Amino acid sequence: MKIDGTAFRSLWLDETDRWSLRIIDQTKLPWAVEMPRLTTLDQVAHAISAMLVRGAPLIGATAAYGVAIAMRADPSDAALQQAITTLSATRPTAINLRWALNRMESLLRDHPKVERAEAAYAEAAAICDEDVATNHAIGRHGLGLIRSRASAGRRVNILTHCNAGWIATVDWGTALAPIYLAHDEGIDVHVFVDETRPRNQGASLTAWELGKHGVKHTVIVDNAGGHLMQRGEIDMVIVGTDRVTNAGDVCNKIGTYLKALAARDNGIPFYVALPSSTIDWTISDGLTDIPIEERATTEVTTMTGRALDGSIATIRIVPKDSLVVNPAFDVTPARLVSGLITERGVCAASAAALSQMFPEYGRQNAV
Numbered sequence: 001m002k003i004d005g006t007a008f009r010s011l012w013l014d015e016t017d018r019w020s021l022r023i024i025d026q027t028k029l030p031w032a033v034e035m036p037r038l039t040t041l042d043q044v045a046h047a048i049s050a051m052l053v054r055g056a057p058l059i060g061a062t063a064a065y066g067v068a069i070a071m072r073a074d075p076s077d078a079a080l081q082q083a084i085t086t087l088s089a090t091r092p093t094a095i096n097l098r099w100a101l102n103r104m105e106s107l108l109r110d111h112p113k114v115e116r117a118e119a120a121y122a123e124a125a126a127i128c129d130e131d132v133a134t135n136h137a138i139g140r141h142g143l144g145l146i147r148s149r150a151s152a153g154r155r156v157n158i159l160t161h162c163n164a165g166w167i168a169t170v171d172w173g174t175a176l177a178p179i180y181l182a183h184d185e186g187i188d189v190h191v192f193v194d195e196t197r198p199r200n201q202g203a204s205l206t207a208w209e210l211g212k213h214g215v216k217h218t219v220i221v222d223n224a225g226g227h228l229m230q231r232g233e234i235d236m237v238i239v240g241t242d243r244v245t246n247a248g249d250v251c252n253k254i255g256t257y258l259k260a261l262a263a264r265d266n267g268i269p270f271y272v273a274l275p276s277s278t279i280d281w282t283i284s285d286g287l288t289d290i291p292i293e294e295r296a297t298t299e300v301t302t303m304t305g306r307a308l309d310g311s312i313a314t315i316r317i318v319p320k321d322s323l324v325v326n327p328a329f330d331v332t333p334a335r336l337v338s339g340l341i342t343e344r345g346v347c348a349a350s351a352a353a354l355s356q357m358f359p360e361y362g363r364q365n366a367v
């Protein structure tokens with residue numbers, strides 16, 4: 001997508017050396033656009049764990065290049081295992097990380113060591129190119145759902161939670177891809193953006209990227225979504241996801257489940273957009289089988305933003321003696337999901353529909 005008229009992906013190889021990795025540091029957005037250069041495995045691992053890059057597909061793509069950078073430094077079996085282990089430990093919930101590392105390991109394990117670096121860079125590039133094509137396909141399939149609500153030039157109001165836009169992927173995004181395509185074809189689409197406490201991916205990232213593309217949007221506090229639904233101001237909900245089970249349970253940013261409950265109570269369709277790389281075919285019950293990341297309590301006790309004097313400041317918003325917990329994700333049961341928008345089309349959130357949409361996987365891990 002574009003930043004002030006210049007096209008970007010959310011990660012790319014440095015133009016001068018063609019082996020180090022450039023990213024957009026998402027912890028600096030929306031106040032600054034910084035594009036640091038990563039040259040070591042540890043720098044890539046830190047970028048994922050500290051959420052300089054985040055979003056399930058982007059985490060996987062970044063990890064793939066982390067393996068390539070590691071193989072360039074040392075193509076030994078030990079170095080390969082160390083890279084897989086280090087990167088696997090960065091974040092537990094998004095299945096795309098495991099998916100990408102499994103793909104890299106399967107390719108490289110039996111590869112001649114002298115060719116491992118070249119093969120790793122080629123596979124990481126393929127993962128990125130596939131992600132771009134996959135997300136554009138998700139956009140096309142989701143566009144149909146928006147078109148059907150845009151009769152006679154009527155504005156379509158969509159609520160989204162967290163950031164599942166182009167900067168959560170290599171490009172286009174998942175939940176935001178249909179919105180970008182609708183905007184580009186002239187549909188009057190407007191997005192209610194959940195701020196998404198505690199890290200505010202909505203207020204800081206979704207609002208930023210929608211604004212850069214000229215998409216009309218309104219930032220709301222997380223707790224306002226149900227109220228707007230009750231008042232008929234939301235036509236549909238589209239969110240992303242970090243892991244979907246083979247039965248259609250959806251793990252996504254904390255707070256998603258509450259939006260799904262409110263949508264069901266108000267008869268509003270609740271869609272989840274995802275590439276098939278986000279489906280965990282080995283599990284069916286999201287509540288018991290998906291590891292929920294617990295992040296630092298400082299994400300809850302402090303807020304970072306631009307002070308009135310223009311400086312970037314971090315302030316404490318919780319008493320020092322208060323206990324704090326910070327689960328980063330929750331699970332929305334399949335029964336609350338109206339449909340899954342995938343690269344192959346929209347399907348029901350059910351084992352039968354998923355195995356029919358993806359027969360090559362469904363048979364292997366039938367529930």
Ligand SMILES: CSC[C@H]1O[C@H](OP(=O)(O)O)[C@H](O)[C@@H]1O
Nearest residue numbers: 054055056164168240241252253
């Ligand atoms: C397209 S995946 C987006 C997904 O990832 C986010 O999690 P995080 O910001 O912690 O990486 C969030 O759950 C989004 O829905």
